[in-house]
Amino acid sequence: MQLIMGNIVLSFVGNQDPFAATETEGSIISLLRFLLNQGTTIKKVVLLHTESTAQNARDTQEHMESESQLSGLVVELIPTSWELSKDPTDLWLAAQEAKRGLEWVQSQLEPGDRVDFNASSGTPAMKSAFSLLQAAGYASNSQIWQVRNPKEMKPGQDRVFPTNVLALRQEFDRKRIEQQIADYNYSGAWLELAASQLATDRLKGLLEYARCRKAFDFNGASDAIQSLSGVIDDRWAKEIAKLRSGHKPTVLAEAYFNAVLALHNRDYFTFFTRVFGIQENVLKYLLSELIPYPQSEQETDNFWNAVQQLNNGKVGECLQQEAQTNRAVKLQYYPNRTSQMLILGCYTPKYDDVLAQVKKIQNLCADRNQMVHEFKGISRMENPDEVLNQLRRILKGIVTVSLTDNPFDRLNAEIRSALAT
Known part of the structure; x- marks a missing residue:
């Protein structure tokens, strides 16, 4: 049986869903129309709501059922915690509920599926929560969408547009890897690299070379850079060749350098x-x-x-x-x-x-x-x-x-x- 890849949309529900006071469609409905018009297969729509937006969530679901373009979509309404209902402006609480909703969505995903976040509905804390989750690496295959207020749009602007926080995530990853390198913790740097999107053959080869060399595995270090000739400084191949030969003065110097690292x-x-x-x-x-x-x-x-x-x-x-x-x-x-x-x-x-x-x-x-x-x-x-x-x-x-x-x-x-x- 062939699996059909598709998307699951995850959103908080705001007071302007399904319609704003001006009778303009809210961000949830606008995003769904946009994705469908792009030819996206939407497997499910998951709406997180507080006590005060529970009715908005039901109204949004009913409106979707009444629209021919949206009526075939499966909707799941998930209430948030009582704590967030009490204080919907708390960023920590909003992030926790967004994470809980994401974990539920991820349990429904098939290989190749994507999560679409609506970052334009709910309180400012709720709108920020999905970006925080993506930047922290909780949703590797995901896209964050913003929906502009049509009253505030400028000429040439799209109402629905993607927001990419990958650059921010990469900066976080880069800082963590740099700290591991500064401490000569090449195994830790390798693990951080493997969990990031920063890996290149050159970087992986250099880290493996450093890890093996620090562990006195000179053969392993040599193997790590075999394919990088002309890409990295040739001193590394020359130095490891001398260490592999067992040249005692060179090995003694290496032991001293290793002691300095320790x-x-x-x-x-x-x-x-x-x-x-x-x-x-x-x-x-x-x-x-x-x-x-x-x-x-x-x-x-x-x-x-x-x-x-x-x-x-x-x-x-x-x-x-x-x-x-x-x-x-x-x-x-x-x-x-x-x-x-x-x-x-x-x-x-x-x-x-x-x-x-x-x-x-x-x-x-x-x-x-x-x-x-x-x-x-x-x-x-x-x-x-x-x-x-x-x-x-x-x-x-x-x-x-x-x-x-x-x-x-x-x-x-x-x-x-x-x-x-």
């Missing part, structure tokens, strides 16, 4: 996790510059044999001596943080500043472990700028990019540009 949003749990990961990977990277770092347990014996030979055996002697008084020093299996730092310190004094900064943030790492293992959290942090300064000193001489130029800020600028066009 600190911006006061997400201290993630911040501590990034700090822990940076210091851990810096030690591994520096060691791997000296000797191959073990990638499996089978490689650990070779690692320790190589350690024993560093500096003509002086590093091995240093470790053996320290192990006699420090039980934290491990000379087998995977090297722990204490052993890693001791190897680097015994090898050359050039790592002294890095090791000093690592020691300063070890308390943070201990806090991170406690939060993870004991399900504890933290809601505030003292001297976060000092921690970032320590991270920069640790990464100095390792990373090849400026740590003051966060790529996510440049990325946000391009996303905002895509959102504005």
Whole structure:
């Protein structure tokens, strides 16, 4: 069975329905004639009325039944709340009743049907209510109509004309998305975008790229912009390609930028996790510059044999001596943080500043472990700028990019540009 698409008209009833004092047809009748003359299929007319306009609603229905053009229309009269009857000028109450009427109408809609709002009947609050609902996104497939007073029409003006509040809705959506972007909440921005009419391939691709990149899903980020070559700045493809390659200095810089985002949003749990990961990977990277770092347990014996030979055996002697008084020093299996730092310190004094900064943030790492293992959290942090300064000193001489130029800020600028066009 083929469904016939059509419209349902929703309107408040005013004192000038079905006729004004001048015997001119009111806005409801005028709108219905206009839509029918356009060839619109009207499935139903839903009229919301207060106690004081109940008779107007009945008169409007009777007038429609007496008119050949309108007699075939199905009319539904719905009384509003007692509160709105008591105060029909209350915008909040009018919006609530308009929403209740819209929900009833939406339960009657078939795929492809449209809601036509009459925004020219009732009190000013009632006339505004439908525009508010459309701007807030409650009626995606709808049209708001205005009906002019024929006594006040100017030459060239149509009596019935559409009002489009989509631009206002889009502005609301744009502001919400911009706030999500400012907070680096790309998942939230994506959800807002999906519920709006602002989505473009460029914007969707950039947001997915940002979401994946922030989550260290570099393959997903690369996939998100594959089809956008020539449409977006080519730096994003170049940067993600380097991150996908596993280039350690680049990944360490990315972890630092990610820590800055977490600190911006006061997400201290993630911040501590990034700090822990940076210091851990810096030690591994520096060691791997000296000797191959073990990638499996089978490689650990070779690692320790190589350690024993560093500096003509002086590093091995240093470790053996320290192990006699420090039980934290491990000379087998995977090297722990204490052993890693001791190897680097015994090898050359050039790592002294890095090791000093690592020691300063070890308390943070201990806090991170406690939060993870004991399900504890933290809601505030003292001297976060000092921690970032320590991270920069640790990464100095390792990373090849400026740590003051966060790529996510440049990325946000391009996303905002895509959102504005």
